[in-house]
Amino acid sequence: MTSTNPTQNLAAVLESPGARLKVLPRPIPKPGPNELVVRNHAIATNPVDWKIQDYSFAIKTYPTVLGSDGCGVVTEVGSSVTKFKKGDRVTGFGAVIYNDNADHGSWQTYTVLKDIATTKIPDFMSFEEGSVFPMAMATSAVALFTILSVPLPTGSAPTAQKSGLLIWGAASSVGISAVQLARNLGFKVFATASPAHHQTIKSLGAFEVFDYRDANVVEKIVAAAKAAGTPISLGFDAVTEGKQSAEILVSSGGKRGKLCLALEWDEKEPRPDGLEITQTGALRAGTDQAEMGKWFFNEYLEKALQDKSIVAAPEIEIVEGGLASAQKAFDKVKAGVSGKKVVVKVE
Ligand SMILES: NC(=O)c1ccc[n+]([C@@H]2O[C@H](COP(=O)([O-])OP(=O)(O)OC[C@H]3O[C@@H](n4cnc5c(N)ncnc54)[C@H](OP(=O)(O)O)[C@@H]3O)[C@@H](O)[C@H]2O)c1
Numbered sequence: 001m002t003s004t005n006p007t008q009n010l011a012a013v014l015e016s017p018g019a020r021l022k023v024l025p026r027p028i029p030k031p032g033p034n035e036l037v038v039r040n041h042a043i044a045t046n047p048v049d050w051k052i053q054d055y056s057f058a059i060k061t062y063p064t065v066l067g068s069d070g071c072g073v074v075t076e077v078g079s080s081v082t083k084f085k086k087g088d089r090v091t092g093f094g095a096v097i098y099n100d101n102a103d104h105g106s107w108q109t110y111t112v113l114k115d116i117a118t119t120k121i122p123d124f125m126s127f128e129e130g131s132v133f134p135m136a137m138a139t140s141a142v143a144l145f146t147i148l149s150v151p152l153p154t155g156s157a158p159t160a161q162k163s164g165l166l167i168w169g170a171a172s173s174v175g176i177s178a179v180q181l182a183r184n185l186g187f188k189v190f191a192t193a194s195p196a197h198h199q200t201i202k203s204l205g206a207f208e209v210f211d212y213r214d215a216n217v218v219e220k221i222v223a224a225a226k227a228a229g230t231p232i233s234l235g236f237d238a239v240t241e242g243k244q245s246a247e248i249l250v251s252s253g254g255k256r257g258k259l260c261l262a263l264e265w266d267e268k269e270p271r272p273d274g275l276e277i278t279q280t281g282a283l284r285a286g287t288d289q290a291e292m293g294k295w296f297f298n299e300y301l302e303k304a305l306q307d308k309s310i311v312a313a314p315e316i317e318i319v320e321g322g323l324a325s326a327q328k329a330f331d332k333v334k335a336g337v338s339g340k341k342v343v344v345k346v347e
Contacts, residue, residue: 002287012326015063016057023325026111028104031078035112041127043106044069045342046135050334058097065231068094069108071130081115092118098283108327116294117286119301129312132341133177135282140178142298143236143280146289147260158186158280164230166190166248169239171197171339174262176313177238180207184309188230190221218244222252233257246272314339
């Protein structure tokens, strides 16, 4: 089933907790005053999609439409929207995971986006490329600017940061977004990933990349940061391996470092004394950190995509079959991906 009929909205609907996705028609949603409707051409999968489906959290209202990453063309804007107009090519972070409103889920032909969570994409960027980063970038922006308290950049040139920055899990969607952002903010980034991804991660801004399976990875990163003259007191663990990230910060930057995690700290592990450990939350870019989120999506990201200081990453893997393959895409991400973003095209 495809969506070539412009008056029809097809959605990969989650009818009840734990159900498999089913493609069903839904009304084309209407935008609120500060919202826009986007006709998606590409939708990307995030781990939270299958996690909500399997573990039933964040959503109370069923049936629902999940999805945080959709990219396409604006078809309607709300009465207070000034930044966007009909016909703009945009990407955006769908709000369904925090407003429980199925119209704001990306896994459908037409999605409502908040204007503060939307970015115009450059003409040279494909919809597939544009779909890969809204959630990963929101997660990284909250990690760096809110949790690690990095000041928002004022000029276009990066200011050299005193501390090195650890990014554990840099081949993940979140990690590769954080690497690019951190490089633009002037950090020397010390990253971990499987060796197959080291070259890509370096080319996107990491200073040095280490194999996280190396038994001496902690000692090697601490030594490299010392040799570079930038001990690491700030870290973002994009996959929440946790313990080793904490050890690096304590050994390298001393006890007063800050570690941001993508998921919760495993409380079975003792928290190292003095190290501030906090979880990031992508949704904060649209809630209590909405001012930062608006700046990030409406200004910073648009410019960074245009000047290519942020590019689409990781590599895209298309799952053929359109919305009917949404479940296949969820299952693929659940089974585990390595340096890939799983994307579905909406014809
Ligand atoms: N808090 C939030 O708001 C938020 C938002 C988005 C995502 N998340 C969570 O953050 C995590 C990452 O999400 P994602 O979309 O970026 O995932 P992803 O792209 O699916 O992550 C896959 C990558 O994780 C890497 N990895 C797995 N185990 C690792 C380890 N022990 N050390 C280093 N790297 C490891 C793998 O690296 P290699 O290929 O190099 O082996 C793989 O490329 C997920 O748990 C997700 O649910 C949280």
